[in-house]
Amino acid sequence: MTHSHDTRAQAPQETLTRLIGAWIKHSGDCPTAIPGLGLFRREIPSPPAVCMAEPSIVLVAQGAKQLWVGGEAYPYDPSRFLVTSLDLPANSQVTTASLEQPCLGLGFKLDPRMLAELAAQGGLLQPRDRGTGKGVGIGTATPAMLASFVRLLELLDEPEAIPVLAPLIQREIHYRLLLSDQSARLRQIASVDGQGHRIARAIDWLKLNYTAQLRVDELAARVQMSTPTFHHHFRQLTAMSPLQYQKWLRLTEARRLMMNEHLDVSSAAFKVGYESPSQFSREYSRLFGAAPRRDIAQLRGGGRRGE
Numbered sequence: 001m002t003h004s005h006d007t008r009a010q011a012p013q014e015t016l017t018r019l020i021g022a023w024i025k026h027s028g029d030c031p032t033a034i035p036g037l038g039l040f041r042r043e044i045p046s047p048p049a050v051c052m053a054e055p056s057i058v059l060v061a062q063g064a065k066q067l068w069v070g071g072e073a074y075p076y077d078p079s080r081f082l083v084t085s086l087d088l089p090a091n092s093q094v095t096t097a098s099l100e101q102p103c104l105g106l107g108f109k110l111d112p113r114m115l116a117e118l119a120a121q122g123g124l125l126q127p128r129d130r131g132t133g134k135g136v137g138i139g140t141a142t143p144a145m146l147a148s149f150v151r152l153l154e155l156l157d158e159p160e161a162i163p164v165l166a167p168l169i170q171r172e173i174h175y176r177l178l179l180s181d182q183s184a185r186l187r188q189i190a191s192v193d194g195q196g197h198r199i200a201r202a203i204d205w206l207k208l209n210y211t212a213q214l215r216v217d218e219l220a221a222r223v224q225m226s227t228p229t230f231h232h233h234f235r236q237l238t239a240m241s242p243l244q245y246q247k248w249l250r251l252t253e254a255r256r257l258m259m260n261e262h263l264d265v266s267s268a269a270f271k272v273g274y275e276s277p278s279q280f281s282r283e284y285s286r287l288f289g290a291a292p293r294r295d296i297a298q299l300r301g302g303g304r305r306g307e
Contacts, residue, residue: 020039
């Protein structure tokens with residue numbers, strides 16, 4: 001199927017809306033043949049849903065969404081993009097969508113190596129990039145950036161060209177992002193000796209070892225930071241303490257085990273590192289808004305809670 005006629009005559013945002021709408025006809029998420037690129041469509045507004053935001057940018061071509069991190073909302077729409085610089089526990093919400101005008105958009109995973117290489121090549125790496133606060137931000141979507149995404153989506157109609165041309169356009173997108181108002185946050189990912197990179201390494205360790213007992217001082221030493229500095233930067237970037245982050249990983253994995261592998265509540269609790277099923281149930285209810293059994297029953301029934 002071909003969707004890319006006369007795209008140059010249209011504004012990039014209108015073209016993106018048309019291209020995404022042509023590829024994804026039903027509400028949901030759609031992976032593509034281009035590595036790191038996924039499309040989404042939502043036809044009704046939704047309450048916040050627990051998710052893990054990866055280092056990526058999310059563009060909305062039509063409609064509006066917001067990401068909640070640490071109790072703070074980051075709203076975005078066709079004029080603004082969402083960027084996350086590390087794996088962040090969050091809540092994603094669709095705020096504007098309808099059957100007539102669905103919320104249409106894309107997610108694009110960031111490549112830290114490419115960012116580092118382009119930042120160095122373009123003279124954009126400051127010798128000592130200071131921390132830029134949280135690992136999430138909202139940037140202004142420029143016409144040049146949107147046009148590069150249009151070219152990437154047009155490749156979906158030309159699958160044989162994807163291996164050759166997609167890497168070139170992906171490189172351009174990373175470069176455009178480094179020129180955006182979120183440049184400092186993106187350099188956080190690229191800077192190998194920066195605090196952001198060390199926190200990302202700590203998060204990688206936590207994701208692999210979430211069932212183990214966490215000793216924060218040992219994890220800080222592992223990424224070559226003092227315990228107070230580690231705590232400060234971890235909380236600043238993720239809006240959580242390392243222990244809260246580990247708890248979030250445990251609870252979301254337990255939810256997956258109960259949902260997909262049909263484990264009962266106690267088995268899931270023990271498997272992810274809890275010693276007390278009652279403590280697990282309390283903390284699970286706090287995160288997901290319902291006790292484990294009720295939550296899984298609602299998920300299986302396709303019911304969405306409004307609270």
